[in-house]
Amino acid sequence: MRIAILPLALGTFAIGLTEFAVMGLLPQIAQGLDVSVPAAGMLVTAYAIGVVVGAPLLTAVSLRLPRTRMLMLFMGMFAVGNALAAVAPSFGVLVALRFLTGLPHGAFFGVASLVAASLVAEERRARAIAAVFLGLTVSNVLGVPAATALGSVVGWRIAFAVIVVVALASVAGIAILVPRTGIGTPxxxxxxxxxxxxxxxxxxxxxxxxxxxxxxxxxxxxxxxxxxxxxxxxxxxxxxxxxxxxxxxxxxxxxxxxxxxxxxxxxxxxxxxxxxxxxxxxxxxxxxxxxxxxxxxxxxxxxxxxxxxxxxxxxxxxxxxxxxxxxxxxxxxxxxxxxxxxxxxxxxxxxxxxxxxxxxxxxxxxxxxxxxxxxxxxxxxxxxxxxx
Structure with a gap:
């Protein structure tokens, strides 16, 4: 069951990279897309608005899906959003993509927490949920500084491409390791x-x-x-x-x-x-x-x-x-x-x-x-x- 939680934590690791690495890359993004750093801060705001809107909206429209499929759908959307952000031709397009990328953030966290809790006995439920969130916290300690350094050296677009790879690895892990049954019904x-x-x-x-x-x-x-x-x-x-x-x-x-x-x-x-x-x-x-x-x-x-x-x-x-x-x-x-x-x-x-x-x-x-x-x-x- 611990192995089944790993791809969920990998997904929250990818989410942490997307949410926080941009803050360290704002100067590079601003320079590359010819906007000021304060204006580039809209990328942070747009993502946060996407999370607020997307968490209830995406969850509501996908309730009839099995939970494993919901997780794969949300993380797949996340990967696509970051892939498009890596090749965004203009700042306005990147802001729109940041909003869209934020939509599956809360929905993934919500369903992943439920799935993790269902994989263990009730007396270990909170620890299973904590394991899912470890991906987010570890991304702040290791992933965000690494992504920021990488983006500073080889360009901010490469940092988004790396996030895509992590997100796709999470999708593959969910498909292979997370059980299809015993984790809740539609x-x-x-x-x-x-x-x-x-x-x-x-x-x-x-x-x-x-x-x-x-x-x-x-x-x-x-x-x-x-x-x-x-x-x-x-x-x-x-x-x-x-x-x-x-x-x-x-x-x-x-x-x-x-x-x-x-x-x-x-x-x-x-x-x-x-x-x-x-x-x-x-x-x-x-x-x-x-x-x-x-x-x-x-x-x-x-x-x-x-x-x-x-x-x-x-x-x-x-x-x-x-x-x-x-x-x-x-x-x-x-x-x-x-x-x-x-x-x-x-x-x-x-x-x-x-x-x-x-x-x-x-x-x-x-x-x-x-x-x-x-x-x-x-x-x-x-x-x-x-x-x-």
Whole structure:
């Protein structure tokens, strides 16, 4: 069963490369397509919008397909999008392709999480989900720096071509290694949509949108904060991004183990509370280099440790129809990304200083704690109502 999870993790590795490597290649892309670097930032925005739109849309239209076929379809679309991006003739075409490439992102993550969970015993479910997300975190530690370096030397188009190869390897692995049976049956749209009337599901999605916005309020401005506040040189920023990625990787592993042993709702509340405290302390700690490095590691660790717990809660709340709700998690994360980055930019533009995005992040994480606590109360009432 662990072997069957490998091609799923390889798919999330390819997704991580596509989502984050572009950020390091923006200067090369801007120069190659004759646009400014700020304008090239639209490539990041277009992809994020594609994720938000595509996660529920693609999942809804493919619900009648077997889950293995859904995974192959989504990753195949991803490969095609990157292949076309590698030969895009103009910036406008590349922006459109980035939107289209983002469409299968959340749908793949959602279905891959369900398939991984179905391959193992229930007491190991969160760890299986964490294994799928390891591809994303490892891409941040190893893949993104490598793709950025490759693109800088031989051109950004080659970096997209490499992603195509990884995505196609994932498709082949899914076809060969992932079982066709025992991983769920085709779903009905009406049942999947009915799940969104459940308070437990809505609370978790709201908690992601607001609570996880704290992570992105900090991460979006990590470069100017580390150079302008902590006193690091520009050359240290890639190293700090690697530290953040290491924190994400360790957090994914630990979060999976924790959510299998403790009520995942308690895990969500505890992790968001720790994130709120850490980001509040960061307002002061970011003035000291070694403390700033610890903050970077800790924010990455706590942010990704949350994922297996969130996925487990949604699987429990939407047990009979989990496909669309699972995909919606990733739309919620990208909305959190947009909200966190926007609010962080607002306080910076207002002149509150480079520590302000961390303060905003702490406030958002604290709101997430409140929603997680409400989710715990709702879950506690459900068994009592069932007994009555």
């Amino acid at each position: 779903a009905r749209l009406g049942s999947e949509l009915a799940v969104f009337r459940q308070p437990a599901v809505l609370l978790v999605l709201g908690m992601i949108v607001l609570g996880c916005g704290g992570l992105f309020a900090f991460y979006s401005y990590i470069a100017p904060v580390m150079t302008g506040l902590a006193g690091f040189g520009e050359g240290a920023v890639p190293v700090l991004l690697g530290v953040f990625g290491l924190g994400m990787t360790l957090g994914t592993v630990l979060g999976g183990r924790l959510a299998d042993r403790v009520d995942p709702r308690r895990v969500m509340a505890a992790l968001l509370a720790a994130q709120a405290v850490l980001l509040a302390v960061a307002v002061v700690a970011l003035h000291t280099r070694w403390l700033a490095a610890l903050v970077v590691f800790g924010v990455g660790l706590l942010g990704l440790a949350l994922i297996p717990a969130v996925q487990s809660v949604v699987l429990d709340a939407a047990r009979d129809a989990p496909v669309l709700a699972s995909a919606a998690i990733h739309s919620a994360f990208n909305i959190a990304n947009a909200i966190g980055a926007a609010l962080g930019g607002v306080v910076l533009a207002a002149g509150f200083g480079l520590g302000a995005p961390s303060a905003v992040g702490a406030a958002l994480a604290a709101v997430g704690v409140l929603l997680a606590l409400v989710s715990m109360r709702v879950a506690a009432r459900r068994p009592a109502a069932a007994v009555a």
